[in-house]
Amino acid sequence: MKAKYIPFFSLFLLVIITSCSETSNEQLFDSSLLEKRSAEEVEKVVEDFILAEDSTIIEIGEGFFDLKTQLILDSKENITIQGAGMEKTVLSFRNLKTGGEGMKIVGKNITVKDLTIEDAPGDGIKAQHTDGLILRRVHATWTHGDKSKNGTYALYPVQCKNVVIDECIAAHSRDAGIYVGQSENIIVKNSLAYGNVAGIEIENCDNAEVFGNTARNNSGGILVFNLPGLPKSDGRGTKIYNNKIIDNNHKNFATPIGEGPNGNTVTMIPPGSGVVLLAAKEVEVFDNEILRNKTVGVAIASYQITGFPTDAPNWSPYTHDIFLHGNSYDRSGGFPDLSRDLGQLVSIYNAHGKAKTQDIVYDGIFDESRGNSIAQNPMNICISEPGLENLYFTQFDLSEGEENIKSSADVSPFSNCQVNVTTDVSFISSK
Numbered sequence: 516m517k518a519k520y521i522p523f524f525s526l527f528l529l530v531i532i533t534s535c536s537e538t539s540n541e542q543l544f545d546s547s548l549l550e551k552r553s554a555e556e557v558e559k560v561v562e563d564f565i566l567a568e569d570s571t572i573i574e575i576g577e578g579f580f581d582l583k584t585q586l587i588l589d590s591k592e593n594i595t596i597q598g599a600g601m602e603k604t605v606l607s608f609r610n611l612k613t614g615g616e617g618m619k620i621v622g623k624n625i626t627v628k629d630l631t632i633e634d635a636p637g638d639g640i641k642a643q644h645t646d647g648l649i650l651r652r653v654h655a656t657w658t659h660g661d662k663s664k665n666g667t668y669a670l671y672p673v674q675c676k677n678v679v680i681d682e683c684i685a686a687h688s689r690d691a692g693i694y695v696g697q698s699e700n701i702i703v704k705n706s707l708a709y710g711n712v713a714g715i716e717i718e719n720c721d722n723a724e725v726f727g728n729t730a731r732n733n734s735g736g737i738l739v740f741n742l743p744g745l746p747k748s749d750g751r752g753t754k755i756y757n758n759k760i761i762d763n764n765h766k767n768f769a770t771p772i773g774e775g776p777n778g779n780t781v782t783m784i785p786p787g788s789g790v791v792l793l794a795a796k797e798v799e800v801f802d803n804e805i806l807r808n809k810t811v812g813v814a815i816a817s818y819q820i821t822g823f824p825t826d827a828p829n830w831s832p833y834t835h836d837i838f839l840h841g842n843s844y845d846r847s848g849g850f851p852d853l854s855r856d857l858g859q860l861v862s863i864y865n866a867h868g869k870a871k872t873q874d875i876v877y878d879g880i881f882d883e884s885r886g887n888s889i890a891q892n893p894m895n896i897c898i899s900e901p902g903l904e905n906l907y908f909t910q911f912d913l914s915e916g917e918e919n920i921k922s923s924a925d926v927s928p929f930s931n932c933q934v935n936v937t938t939d940v941s942f943i944s945s946k
Contacts, residue, residue, distance in 0.1 A: 538766045546605040549579040577603040585614035591622040598630025601654040609634035616641040638671040646676040656686040668694045691716035697747035712769045720750040729759040734767040735788040736760035739795040743827030751796035761806040785858030794818040799936035801841045807848035817880040835894040838934035846872040865909040866924035874906040897932040
């Protein structure tokens with residue numbers, strides 16, 4: 516069965532398809548109106564980072580700080596970096612001469628709060644190998660209007676532990692606005708992600724809760740991915756709840772594969788994707804508003820759908836143990852996007868008619884060691900949504916390749932079960 520899966524990047528080679536997608540350079544405020552700080556005041560901020568000792572507070576006052584060098588906090592503990600407010604303290608890296616990230620953090624028990632990061636060439640804030648990270652009321656964005664020049668991630672904790680992202684805003688990144696990767700014990704809450712390719716992404720992580728956020732006007736709202744070949748392989752245990760995942764119909768402006776160092780899997784996300792679960796394990800999605808995403812509300816897919824290689828140690832390409840319940844859907848966002856192969860699959864081969872937005876799709880790819888038939892629900896995909904009979908659900912059968920794609924609207928194999936996804940966020944109690 517595996518041998519018959521054919522990459523969908525080869526679909527429709529003889530057909531040129533164009534699709535209208537929204538684009539936006541929305542900014543929440545105009546930082547140019549702030550008073551510009553002097554060169555001496557800017558240099559003082561750089562020195563405060565370099566000379567910081569453990570258990571100190573780095574205070575950054577009001578104004579617009581035009582930085583030409585990175586802010587690096589390396590191997591420090593119990594540090595707070597505190598601005599005067601997201602609309603009052605702006606650190607601009609548009610004229611950065613060395614390095615890619617605006618702010619780079621390695622350490623233990625680091626808090627960044629009440630400031631804005633603008634126009635970093637790479638990532639807005641990157642934290643790596645940090646145990647105990649709080650980003651609170653941090654705004655990261657790009658303002659120059661040419662989205663192809665925007666950085667990769669706005670907020671980017673990777674290989675970290677005990678991460679809290681709270682009341683933050685991330686906009687216009689060419690990959691993910693709020694991205695947490697290869698980490699464990701994560702909370703993303705009460706935050707806003709808009710105008711990115713992916714609004715919020717949890718990748719190869721264990722024990723994450725994503726709640727109370729708004730993901731709007733991205734290409735994809737909230738993503739849970741497990742990708743091969745990373746230092747931390749399969750992640751599991753993510754809860755996504757009480758979020759507003761709305762109008763995520765923005766053009767996908769990620770760097771295409773083969774056209775630059777930042778080209779990656781997010782390029783496959785079709786505009787109009789609410790929630791995308793790719794090679795994900797033990798994920799519960801509940802009590803969210805998943806509204807007006809023009810291609811699909813929730814997509815459940817295994818990594819084979821990408822057409823990329825699936826051989827990697829200690830990693831599985833399959834998605835399993837997924838529980839959708841209590842979510843609200845609205846298919847009125849428009850027509851499915853055709854600029855990505857997954858969007859073409861949804862639009863052309865869904866079980867409800869061409870160009871029909873789907874509430875939930877499942878690619879139907881399963882591990883044959885777990886069962887012989889999709890009717891047995893071997894991957895434990897459980898869907899218990901209110902008004903399920905009125906939703907557009909499609910399960911694809913891709914086993915015979917692109918020349919004989921089949922689909923079914925029968926959700927019954929997936930509707931009489933539930934998954935117990937266990938997370939523990941007690942680490943937050945002292946933060």
